[in-house]
Amino acid sequence: MMNICRRRLVRTWDRLLSRSIATEKKRRPLDERSGWEAVIGLEIHAQIASRSKLFSGAATDFDCSVNSAVSLFDCASPGTLPVLNRRCVEAAVAAALALNCRLRTVSSFDRKHYFYADMPAGYQITQQRSPIAVDGHLDFFAYSADEAPVAKRLRIERIQIEMDSGKTVHDLANRRSLVDLNRAGVGLIEIVTDHQLHTGLEAACFAEELRQVLVHIGVCGGEMQKGQLRVDANVSVRRVGEALGVRTEVKNLNSFKFIETAVKYEIDRQYRLLSEGGQVVNETRGYDDEGRTVSMRDKEVRQDYRFMPEPNLPPLRLSDGPSDDPNVVSISSIKQTLPAALADKRRWYIEKIGMDPLVAIYTVNDTARMKFVDDCFADKTCPPIESMAFWLDEYRLALRKHKMDFSTE
Amino acid sequence: MLLRHLVVGVKRPSGCLTKWYSSRVFVPIEPAISHIDETKVKPAPELNQELVDHLERLSLVRFSNEEAVHHLRKAIHFANRLKLVDTTNVKPMESVLEEMTCPLREDVVNDGNIREQVLCNATNRVEEYFVTPPGNIALEQAPSLDWTNIRDAPDKSTT
Structure with missing residues (x-):
């Protein structure tokens, strides 16, 4: 019974995540293949779920008509000044706590300069020298349909707070670009990971777990197709035990499937280059519809961001304990509002309830489903834990037939 | 950054110093002219066409002629004087606001919806979009300058 459930669940997953099923041989990590290994680090941009922008009172609803959610600050009119959104600071603190980071009670903002049409000021306000939080970790499971x-x-x-850029629509037929500034100035948290991942699958699974965590604590909407969560992957390949190789950056991966296939493609490409005695060029790469990475000539120019302290924003201060200063966010009070961590929840399902680990991961990966399962446990008519996966899947199919989901009462 | 360094590092006439410490005023009340040993100032580096092209691209400022590049060298030389100030164990002051706390505002929508104002300076628009050339166009390379002319120009600034 358990096995059938499990197989069925895996199939469900496969549909859910539409992951490509690779053969065993293809999946084998590089180091087993040849004494080489891939080293991957991620930079994740998560749009903060707030009503107004990071430094202005314009709305963050950038589905509204073009260039209407734009204040004079967002279009970089001279004489305007940034005023920091309290909600964005609280969201960054919540994310830092959920990711086990060390929060810094004083952090500051910098200007990162570059010229691009959707960045009217010619710089982005970010936290380069003194980020709000450092040195955390996130536990996740690397798994797939057959692992x-x-x-x-x-x-x-x-973790750093920064502002988003506007959106450019490339009108190739007429050889022009169209710029909409509705997104310009929306608050982002950028999460930079250590380079400790080794496969595309690990990268995709980490990103997925991170998405769940951020959605769970209400910091980010997490809808990747809307660009609410964007992932850049730094990929390099080296011989095991040697110094890090030259890396490339694969930009704007906006689905878990693309993270896996594009990173895998990039590893294979670099491996082929290096094993034939070639060299990897340090560059930014995009990817096409099939997950192949392609050089972005656009940004090949030598970059020098000319970082400088943002002169219009004093240092951002947090307090460990309660705070009566409206300009100082209290870490302890944010901590109290956080829901139970997903990892703890999962451990509870596995250790206390005796749930199969796969089923536990599956349950936790959807907030509505998790609530449904919790309600089931609270109810005496709960199906036995052994057949939980079976019933969950049956129920999911039944719900889908009626175009409903787990959030329905 | 400058003010604090002046207090800590630079030697000045003794009368001026006592006045500072008694009144705790950090900006000199009287002009305090510091004498700079020009022989110790690191000369400005040789500039070449490649570097000037790069600087132009970064700053979007065109060094249109030899005179402009000469002024740039003078500016670098002037800035190099600051390196004579001993800043050991002095934490750089990034801003006069650094003792303050960043003010926070509540998350309410009270701005935007001013599309006509936002677009009023656009020279070219389609529907409600700004129109720009496709892709990111790096600054085009300017014609090469007469480098012998710049190198022969006097190095010291006249203050």
């Missing part, structure tokens, strides 16, 4: 879950931990290097 059992393996528990992993990835160190988080830093």
Whole structure:
């Protein structure tokens, strides 16, 4: 029974995540293949779920008509000044706590300069020298349709608050670009991980877990197709035990499937280059519809961001304990509002309830489903734990027939 | 950054110093002219076409002629004087606001919806979009300058 459930669940997953099923041979990590290994670090941009922008009172609803959610600050009109959104600071603190980071009671903002049409000021306000949080970690499971879950931990290097850019629509037929500034100035948290991942699958699974955590604590909407969560992957390949190789950056991966296939493609490409005696060029790469990475000539120019302290924003201060200063966010009061961590919840399902690890991961990966399962446990008519996966899947199919989901009462 | 360094590092006439310490005023009340040993100032580096092209691209400022590049060298030389100030164990002051706390505002929508104002300076628009050339166009390379002319120009600034 358990096995049938499990197989069925895996199939469900496969549909859910639409992951490509690779053969065993293809999946084998590089180091087993040849004494080489891939080293991957991620930079994740998560849009903060707030009503107004990071530094202005314009709405963050950028589905509204073009260039209407734009204040004079967002279009960089001279004489305007940034005023920091309290909600964005609280969201960054919540994310830092959920990712086990060390929060810094004083952090500051910098200007990162570059010229691009959707960045009217010519610089982005970010936290380069003094980020709000550093040195955390997130536990996740690396698994796929044909690989059992393996528990992993990835160190988080830093979390910083920064502003988003506008959106450019490339009108190739007329050889022009169209710029909409509705997104310009929306609050982001950038999460930079250590380079401790080795496969595309690990990268995709980590990103998925991170998404769940951020959605769970209400920091980010997590809808990747809307660009609410964007992932850049730094990929390099080296011989095991040697110094890090030259890396490339694969930009704007906006689905878990693309993270897996594009990173895998990039590893294979670099491996082929290096094993034939070639060299990897340090560059930014995009990817096409099939997950192949392609050089982005656009950004090949030598970059020098000319970082400088943002002169219009004093240092951002947090307090460990309660705070009566409206300009100082209290870490302890944010901590009190956080729901139970997903990892703890999962451990509870596995250890206390006796749930199969796969089923536990599956349950936790959807907030509505998790609530449904919790309600089931509270109810005496709960099906036995052994057949939980079977019933969950049956119920999911039944719900889908009626175009409902687990959030329905 | 400058003010604090002046207090800590630079030697000045003794009368001026006592005045500072008694009144705790950090900006000199009287002009305090520091004498700079020009022989110790690191000369500005040789500039070449490649570096000037790079600087132009970064700053979007065109060094249109030899005179402009000469002024740039003078500016670098002037800035190099600051390196004579001993800043050991002095934490750089990034801003006069650094003792303050960043003010926070509540998360309410009270701005935007001013599309006509936002677009009023656009020279080219389609529907409600700004229109720009496709892709990111790096600054085009300017014609090469007469480098012998710049190198022969006097190095010291006249203050």
